Amino acid sequence: MRKPMQTGLIVAAILAVLTITEYLFATHVGDDLVRFLGITVSALGKAVLIIYYFMHIYRLWRPQEAH
């Protein structure tokens, strides 16, 4: 159980960093386009992390169960 827990914690840390990034983009970047892109990319990154590591989307196309 240790390995998946480690993965979880690392993902959580990246999520925290991305959330802060997003927030800083919103508060400290003046240029509309850069701010919008920064926020969007952070959000997409967070979504991908959750969908891949937390929701295990890869299990959909894995033929047999392995846990």
Add this chain to the structure above:
Amino acid sequence: MYAVKSVAGAMGLGLIGFYLGLGIVAVLRWLFGYPDPWGGEINIIGGWVLGVFLWLMGIGMWGMWGREWFGLKTYQRNLPGWQRYFTFNTDHKVIGIQYLVTFMVVFFLAGALAMLMRAELAQSGNQFLSNSQYNGTMGLHGILMVAVAVAAVIGGIGNYAVPLMIGAQDMAFPRLNALTFWLVPPVAVGLLATPFLGGIEHGWTAYPPLSVFTNSSQVLFSLSIITFGLTSILGALNFIVTIIYMRAPGLTWGRLPIFVWSMFATSWIALLYTQGFAAALLLILLDRLGFSFFEASTGGDPLLYQHVFWFYSHPAVYIMVLPGFGLALEIIAHFSRKPLFAYKYAVAAFLGILGLSGVVWAHHMFTSGMPNYLHGPFLVATELISIPTGLIFLSALGTIWLGRLWLKPPMLFALAVIFNFACGGVTGIFLADVPTDIHLQDTYFVVAHFHYTIVGGEIFALFAAIYYYFPKMTGRMYSERLAKLHFWWMFIGFNATFFLMHLPGIKGMNRRIADFQSELDPLNLTISLAAFLLGASFLVFIWNMVYSWVRGPVAEANPWQVRTLEWQTTSPPPHENFPAPPVVRGGPYDYGVPGSIHATFPSAPSAGFAGAPAGGGQ
């Protein structure tokens, strides 16, 4: 009579839930200090939610499903005979027949409303109906027919035939399947109750701000349709998983019967886009409760609704018509005794329509005052749809070419689908081209066009399927002479009515009006008479079906000598569909290929079962 008690009890529970919901909302409003606890529409929403929930629990969801949430043992009541149609039965064949019968009843009801409208429209001026009665009739006809078109083929024929065709014992989620059917009665009750609250005034499209200002029947309309959308989504989800995971061994994607392919594409459309209708109606409900999505003076925009609404409602026409195409191709292949022509192109056509369906919605809005730059892209995307549609015709025409056409009633209806849709498709070009659409938008030309596509394309296919599967479903055969009489009567009545209907549209008669310009009197009288002719044809059908179900001669297991799996079991099939799991060895349409086999039943008990091997033909 357990079934009667169970339905009555569930109805009672539903009513209790409805009033309880009204009360709970009132208490909450009182607690939060609103001056009027009986706010009206918000109470109805609460009542609807709780009422539908308790109705479902009462009809059998509690015993089969709810108990599991609390770690209790679930149970199922298996009733014999007709009673199983009135319980929470998870057999896909029972559910298919439940859907089919329910929606045929709704179809005839909505058809009667159409007769009422045609009676009013036989002459200019108001004769039978006031303007408000006409609007209510028209709206109810529209939404009931949309419901029939969405659910009759998918819910009825799809549920019945798809698991059989792919050699499965049932759908992937049988309880979910039963749930989707038992959500329908509240929808029917909700829609049929609208006349008592003033009638639907806004047609089935419910454009705001009209639908925000109108009477409270709109709330029932919205709630019913949101609930109906839920059945559509859950049903579609079930079909997709079933088709992906429940196919018999050997039934590869390249061997899938074309109807199953069409159901697969349709289910994706229903799964993805139905949320649009639900979201649009949800926003209407909220606007009625004081929100401001569509109120221009406080920053809303009425066109937002049209975008969200057509985001579903255009794909919805493919939800309606793709299974019709699938059925037509399926039946044409079997009754031409030939392999389906250009099978891969037909599959590509279904997938192509699935792909394009989401990017064409704004062609319903060419005159809506949306910005000009949107017209071009949507015109282009809309015209592109005609390319995959053309492939369906290629497949159909190639299949009948040099075939051995067995003109049984199902085949006649299937050929009529091709005939009618050719007309519906050609008139569609006029509506896709902006310069012609400006004039034709919201006229009887549009009415004629979508009746040609939906009635001509789907309802004809529905009748084809009913005549095709009737012996399988009931184990009895209908009168072929009456069926052919019904076909010709309906075919002539339909084409007379709707072909003529193009003309007043071009001449300048708009839709959804009880009264029109007197110069169109002769034309409209003719259309009305043709419509009554069309309406009367269904009496033959009803008589034939009811009589044959009770008294008809016993049908063979495979009266059409067809190769696909559903015909390789008894009529009607046993609960588990096949005496032994089938193994698929070849394509479903290999007529005329020496030695070809579609499927075998390796571990079948040899005695008393006529099915294996599923060669069909001679």
Add this chain to the structure above:
Amino acid sequence: MALATAHHEAAHAPAHNHLAINRAGLWLFFFSETILFGLLLSARFYLEGIHREELNQALGLLITVILLLSSVTAYTAETAIEHDNKKVASWYLFFTIVLGLIFAGGVAYEWSIAHFHRSESFGSIFFTMTGIHATHVITGVFMLILVWAQALRGRYSSKNPWAVSAVVMYWHFVDVVWVFYYPALYLTK
């Protein structure tokens, strides 16, 4: 009248397929829901562009962090069940429920202090988006409670993890929605 009572099998598919079927069904449900949430998100930009009203930024960031944290606890609970660590699983399900309730409370507080009204278009958008999302959160909390009650009785294990997996996946999905809703409502300008 035959009243047969029998435990009902969810599907007649081969047994090893059950989990895959259930999982596919759940994902399709998510796809469908994505369209609903996506339409609301599009409606937000359609009506308002990137304009937004002033909101309580600290509160927004706080509830976002709480929801992300609840995803981590949910993940822990699922991982624990898959490794037959029933005690940890129950505890982390409980933490998830608590965090979910705090999130819902945060949204309710935000509603009570919002300086705009639902009859303005940004108010309509804000209350609808957060409202629909909060409805999903509350539903998720209900389901988590049901699953937690079963988990306390030790009903789930690595052989039978589906209910926990399903509710946790649903919870993550609700989280993913918020990942997009938070910047769309709080961070644009």
Add this chain to the structure above:
Amino acid sequence: MHGKHLISVALLWAGLTAVGELLVFADLFPTVGSHEAEDFDSIFRFLLILGIPVFTFVIAVVTYAALTWRIRGEAPDGDGPPIRGHGWIPRIWLAITAGLAIFVMIHPGLTGLAKLQSSATAYGWGKEEADLEINVTAFMWQWTFDYPDGTQVSVSKGGEVVIPVDKYVKFNVNSIDVVHSLWIPAFRMKIDAVPGRTTFMTVHPTRLGDYREDQSYRVQCAELCGLDHGKMWLPVRVVTESEFEAWLASLKPQGN
């Protein structure tokens, strides 16, 4: 084995098409009252000329097949030839249908659209500058028409919309309650009246006309707007410029 059938079907197709194309000469349209109506009618005819052979092709094959290849006995006496349709036939079909679709998309579609639209961001049809601008306000269930000189026409005042012939007339359309749609069948033009935005359509009438002689001269609401939607129309009269001035003067309030 195809030859005989192909020739027969081709003949049947040609015959049906010849009959069908007669529809082009039929009296389908309302009065041609404007340049826009001329364009509409010619595009409609063009599409009809193209569409009828498509329709008759399907009918010809289905009819011919049903008559020629049907099984006359009680049961099928054998299977048809297993033609699967690989190879060139589907490709040619695809090329022809795609070619037709793209042709129709470009020629009457996009070219006609370009002719109708003055700019990409406008909300309406036709030129943005006109000889006469009329502000139209739609409400449940009537219209008011505000002329540039301040004259207001409604169902109770004037009771008809009068416009001059051979001028560009622009209708700026607004709604104060629900969505309506301004439609004049004789001009083949239509634009919705949407609360909160001003849409427009510009027409160029080419001949005199009057509702009393020709019912396609009317302003009709074409978007369902509730109870009296069907009654939401006003007569239209197209007159010469001098008559138009006289009509405007006759409606001037005496006191002001």
